[in-house]
Amino acid sequence: MAVGAAAPALSRPGTAPLLRAEGITRHFTVSGTRIDVLHDCTFEVGRGEVVAIVGQSGSGKSTLLNVLGLLDRPSSGTYDFDGVDTTRLREGARSRLRGEGIGFVFQQFHLLERRTALANVGVPLVLAGVPALRRRARARELLESVGLEHRLHSRPHQLSGGEQQRVALARALSRDPALVLADEPTGALDAASSTMIMDQLLEQARVRDAAVIVVTHDPKVAERADRVIQLVEGRTR
Template sequence: MRGAEPLLRVGGLHKSFTVDGRHLPVLTDCSLEVGRGEVVAIVGRSGSGKSTLLNMIGLLDAADGGEHVFDGVDVTRLGEGGRARLRNAGIGFVFQTFHLLERRTALANVCVPMVLGGVPASRRRAHGRRLLESVGLQDRITSRPHQLSGGEQQRVALARALSMEPAMVLADEPTGALDGTTSDQIIEQLLAQARTRGTAVVIVTHEPSVAAAADRRIAIEEGRTRPVG
C-alpha cells in the first residue's frame, strides 16, 4: 500500500436489510484499506454484497456499525449534509448503467458535480471540455446521451466522475455493458488516473481480466472480506 496512512479505512462494517418483515444480513464483517494511487478490485458471486459495500464506501448508504474513515475524516460522526459534501468533493462514481441526464449534453453531464460543488460556470465549462478531450470525446461535447454509443456514454460518465478531481473513484461493474475493446479503454483510463494523479480506484467486477489489472483483489464471501492471491 502506498503511503503510511491509507486514504480509506473501514473495519468491521456490517449491514442488514428488512424485507417483508424478515431481517436479512448482507454484510457481517467487512474490513478494507485503500491507499492513494492504489487500484483495488472487489470480487464475489452475484448477491454477495459487493455493491452494498461500494455504496457504503461511497457514502451513498450508511453501515449499521463498524469503523469508516475517509481522508482522515471519521464518517460515522457525520450527518447527512456532511456526508454529502464529503462525497461530492472527494469521491467520483462510475456505474454500469451510466446514469446520464438524457436531456443534457455530454458537457452538461460532466459539469453536474461541479454545479453541486459551487464551481463558477466559466471554470466548470472549461474543465469539463478538458475532461471530455482527455477521454477522446472532443467532437461529442454537444451530443446528448441518445446520440452516443454505450462506450461513449461510459466515457462521459468517467469524465463526470473525475470532474471534482476526487481522491477516490468507485466503479461498479463499469465494463459490464461494453464490448471488449471499449472495456479495455475504460480500465486503462482508470489505471492511468491512479498512476498519474494518485487517485485511489475501487472496482467491483465479475470480469477476471479487470480484476487482474488491479493492484490487489478483495473477495466477499458469506458477508466477509478476504484478500485474494
C-alpha cells in the same frame, strides 16, 4: 496483482491509507426478519491504488460499495475516509464529503439525454456552484483527457456505449475526487470498449493519485487491478 485479504492493504510507506474499513457489518430488517449482508469487513486502500472487489451475485458487493460511497451507513464497525471517521458524521457533513471526495461510475451511464457531453460532465460542478465559464473549461479539459475532444457537443444517443462511459468517467472526475467507485463499469460494453475504460481508470488513478475501487464479475477487469478483495457471503478475503 495479489489476492487481497482482510489484512492491511498496500499503503505507501509513511502515509496513511485513504480509506480504512474496520469490522463493517450491515443488516436489514424485512417484514420483521433480519437479513445480514456484510460481516466484519476489514481492509484499507491507499491513494493511487486500484482495487477490484469480486464476488458472486448476492455476496454484498453493492451494499459494501454504498457504504464506501457514503450512500449508506454500516450497522456496526468504523469507516475512515481521508482521515475522517464517517460513522460519526451527520448527514449534511457526509453529503459534503461524498460530493467533494468521491466520484461514481455505474454500469448504466445515467447521462442526461437532452444534454451534451460537455453539459453532462458539468452537472456536479453546477451543484457545487462553479461559475459557468470555469465549469465549461473544466468539462472540456476532462473530456479531452479521456479522448473525447471531438464529442463535446454530442448528446448521449449520438455516442457509442464506450463513449458514453467515458463521459460518465469524466463526470465522476469533475471535482477531482480522492476516490473513484466504479460499479460494473464495463458490464454493458464490448471487449474493446471495456479495455479502453480500464485503461482510462488506471491512467486517472496514476495521474491524479486517486484510489479506484472497481466492483466486477469480469476476471479480465479484476486482473488489471493492483489487488483483489474477494467478498464471500458478505465477508472480505
